[in-house]
Amino acid sequence: xxxxxxxxxxxxxxEYLASTKEHPTADTVYLHVRKTFPKISLGTVYRNxxxxxxxxxxxxxxxxDGGVRFDATTTPHYHVLCCKCGCVQDLDMKPIDTxxxxxQQCYNGIIRSHSVLFNGICSQCSKELSTH
Amino acid sequence: xxxxxxxxxxxxxxEYLASTKEHPTADTVYLHVRKTFPKISLGTVYRNxxxxxxxxxxxxxxxxDGGVRFDATTTPHYHVLCCKCGCVQDLDMKPIDTxxxxxQQCYNGIIRSHSVLFNGICSQCSKELSTH
DNA sequence: CTCGGTGCAAACTGTTTGCAGTAAA
DNA sequence: TTTACTGCAAACAGTTTGCACCGAG
Numbered sequence: 617x618x619x620x621x622x623x624x625x626x627x628x629x630x631e632y633l634a635s636t637k638e639h640p641t642a643d644t645v646y647l648h649v650r651k652t653f654p655k656i657s658l659g660t661v662y663r664n665x666x667x668x669x670x671x672x673x674x675x676x677x678x679x680x681d682g683g684v685r686f687d688a689t690t691t692p693h694y695h696v697l698c699c700k701c702g703c704v705q706d707l708d709m710k711p712i713d714t715x716x717x718x719x720q721q722c723y724n725g726i727i728r729s730h731s732v733l734f735n736g737i738c739s740q741c742s743k744e745l746s747t748h
Numbered sequence: 749x750x751x752x753x754x755x756x757x758x759x760x761x762x763e764y765l766a767s768t769k770e771h772p773t774a775d776t777v778y779l780h781v782r783k784t785f786p787k788i789s790l791g792t793v794y795r796n797x798x799x800x801x802x803x804x805x806x807x808x809x810x811x812x813d814g815g816v817r818f819d820a821t822t823t824p825h826y827h828v829l830c831c832k833c834g835c836v837q838d839l840d841m842k843p844i845d846t847x848x849x850x851x852q853q854c855y856n857g858i859i860r861s862h863s864v865l866f867n868g869i870c871s872q873c874s875k876e877l878s879t880h
Numbered sequence: 881c882t883c884g885g886t887g888c889a890a891a892c893t894g895t896t897t898g899c900a901g902t903a904a905a
Numbered sequence: 906t907t908t909a910c911t912g913c914a915a916a917c918a919g920t921t922t923g924c925a926c927c928g929a930g
Contacts, residue, residue: 621884657887680810709854722841724871732864739856753904753909789912
């Protein structure tokens with residue numbers, strides 16, 4: 617892998633990613649970053665997001681609807697997908713470290729890690745539901 | 749939802765899906781189904797796969813690389829994604845039904861269900877690894 | 881000077897859709 | 906006859922890539 621060179625664009629993307637608790641799509645990142653960097657191109661955003669994912673500075677997560685989202689929190693954690701608004705939130709729950717071992721008992725190959733996605737309704741949307 | 753009408757194409761797709769233990773992509777389904785139904789179009793395959801997913805006769809699963817796969821096994825179960833060959837296999841392990849409750853403790857909104865994807869190496873690929 | 885990064889636009893991939901014709905009910 | 910389903914091709918969305926220029930080291 618070639619040595620990285622500093623770039624103002626990448627820095628802005630990292631800052632934005634670290635500042636938000638949402639899990640923005642590439643497009644959302646583009647829209648926000650463009651506020652402070654109007655001439656940035658979507659291609660550059662994609663290139664840098666993938667770069668950050670490769671170097672482990674960000675996480676690339678895919679939702680069941682096929683959407684790709686980025687997450688600056690790289691320590692293992694689970695996610696909740698809201699089936700109303702489609703938002704993805706972090707779940708403040710300790711990952712089950714014995715899960716891999718359990719799975720290994722039932723599997724011929726090698727288990728390395730796992731990811732869990734919960735489906736549900738975020739607090740915002742469930743509030744709106746109850747007011748109807 | 750409109751009432752379904754019988755279609756030979758849909759039947760062939762269902763048969764193929766039920767016959768395989770792999771989790772084929774739409775394209776793989778298309779390739780196989782075309783053997784017995786040469787004039788079927790890719791659009792029809794997509795329409796029917798989505799239809800089956802909607803009626804609950806098949807499961808639509810997305811892998812972290814963004815690929816979409818279909819699974820005729822609709823009872824809850826976990827999956828293993830092989831990071832070598834990219835195949836997706838069923839894991840013969842009882843789903844953890846307390847997981848949703850655990851997650852609910854840590855979450856403001858509503859948790860309904862969850863899915864788990866294990867990352868690892870399938871038995872086929874791990875065999876090939878050890879012979880090098 | 882060298883080589884990684886950028887903006888832009890074109891290309892590409894996987895999927896959906898509009899249409900006119902076909903076939904199940 | 907009615908209306909869902911089909912094949913086809915065009916359209917579409919999200920993402921990647923080739924290129925000429927820019928800028929960090």
